[in-house]
Amino acid sequence: MITGRTKLCAVIGDPIEHSLSPCIQNAAFKHLGLDYVYVAFRVRYEDLEWAMRGVRSLGIYGLNVTMPHKIGVIQHLDRLDLEAKLVGAVNTILNDGGVLVGYNTDGLGALKALQEVEGDLRAKKALMIGAGGASRAISFTLAREVRELSILNRTYERAKALAEDVRRTVGGDVRAYRLSDETLRAEMRNTNIIINATPVGMHPNEDETPIPRELLRPDMTVFDLVYNPIETRLLKDAKAVGTKTIDGLTMLVYQGAASFELWTGVKAPVGVMMDAAKEELKRRGVIN
Ligand SMILES: NC(=O)c1ccc[n+]([C@@H]2O[C@H](COP(=O)([O-])OP(=O)(O)OC[C@H]3O[C@@H](n4cnc5c(N)ncnc54)[C@H](OP(=O)(O)O)[C@@H]3O)[C@@H](O)[C@H]2O)c1
Incomplete structure (x- = not known):
């Protein structure tokens, strides 16, 4: 009452x-x-x-x-x-x-969601796609928890500035790359956690995905921040190859x-x- x-x-x-x-x-x-x-x-x-x-x-x-x-x-x-x-x-x-x-609380929320699926993150490498507001909120928290964090962004300067900010303030092994087929392919090789912090795949562009399906492996966790739709193409592809997933909801x-x-x-x-x-x-x- x-x-x-x-x-x-x-x-x-x-x-x-x-x-x-x-x-x-x-x-x-x-x-x-x-x-x-x-x-x-x-x-x-x-x-x-x-x-x-x-x-x-x-x-x-x-x-x-x-x-x-x-x-x-x-x-x-x-x-x-x-x-x-x-x-x-x-x-x-x-x-x-x-x-x-x-x-x-975006960083802490993302961290808890990840820990629920991945457990201890200290030995893990995370790959963040995007360097906007959501990426920024999560990067500061995640950098303190993981072994390595790579930030890939369409606009390289933004990824570089964010990685520098994170290294300067909280430390950690944080690297920046321009988002391209080559960098994605190279960075995916030894990555445990992938986070999509771009609107790619969001309604009405539901057919789009930031990561080609052939780069996904069952030993990864894929975390898509997009929540409209809840099951994005990226998450559907990930489930199809047996990858653990976390959705935007x-x-x-x-x-x-x-x-x-x-x-x-x-x-x-x-x-x-x-x-x-x-x-x-x-x-x-x-x-x-
Ligand atoms: N589930 C949740 O609780 C939650 C919370 C926050 C955000 N989100 C979602 O997360 C996503 C990002 O939100 P935000 O607030 O960080 O947005 P934002 O500040 O506008 O940043 C967007 C990021 O996505 C990149 N991007 C945009 N379109 C792209 C494309 N076509 N290809 C490649 N990269 C692209 C931008 O790159 P440039 O720097 O090159 O422009 C930028 O890094 C949105 O879908 C949002 O709904 C979800």
Whole structure:
């Protein structure tokens, strides 16, 4: 039951109507009997300052931030967690007694999803395709966990700048390459984990894949961040050759689980959150 003591959490973004976060988070609160409720607010780009004043004045306890506010919101916060500072973008805010602290849970969410499948990552080599926002968020976390990280990007300069940033701040064996047939072929040879952090394969280009099927091997894990569709061509190809897979919905749930844990201090019921997301996608006719 919602009472005068119920803690309010929310997601802000534009557009926001299709966000799965309210379903995922409310299912988790309900499952654990926590007195929290989670709603979605459409906040236009130019209204962010007013929305953040509202967060303070209404005492909203936890916030998720999505496009187009992940970078702009930083100037309205009191403190940034190290991860968010490194990445330069925030997706989670905790209102700690009036002090707004910004976090980025994308890296931790991706790491947990990977550890669930791959276990200890210390001996593993990871290959990241893409050097945009999602790649950046994951690279800082992953570089500390794996033996080697290669970042391949269409625009080489972006991969190079990201690899330099990661090496300078968190260290690790991080290399940058221009994305080409040759570099992909060479880098795939001794890779254990592949992450697609590009929109290649996303609706309406569902026939596209960033990695030719013949380069996939059963001893790899393929992680596709794209969640529309959930089973991309890359993941279908990977399953066909017996490769372990992680989809974009899993990433979405794990980063939400990390936000949940920041707000509640309680271990997130990941299975319950995943079921809620799938149920909602079925209701919308997105999956069967
Ligand atoms: N599941 C989740 O929770 C989650 C979270 C975040 C993002 N995502 C997904 O991850 C993907 C990337 O998101 P983002 O926020 O990082 O986007 P972004 O900042 O716009 O970066 C896009 C990246 O993809 C590359 N790229 C774009 N089109 C390409 C193409 N046709 N061929 C090769 N490379 C291409 C870009 O290369 P250039 O630098 O050369 O332009 C850039 O590195 C999106 O599909 C997004 O939906 C999923």
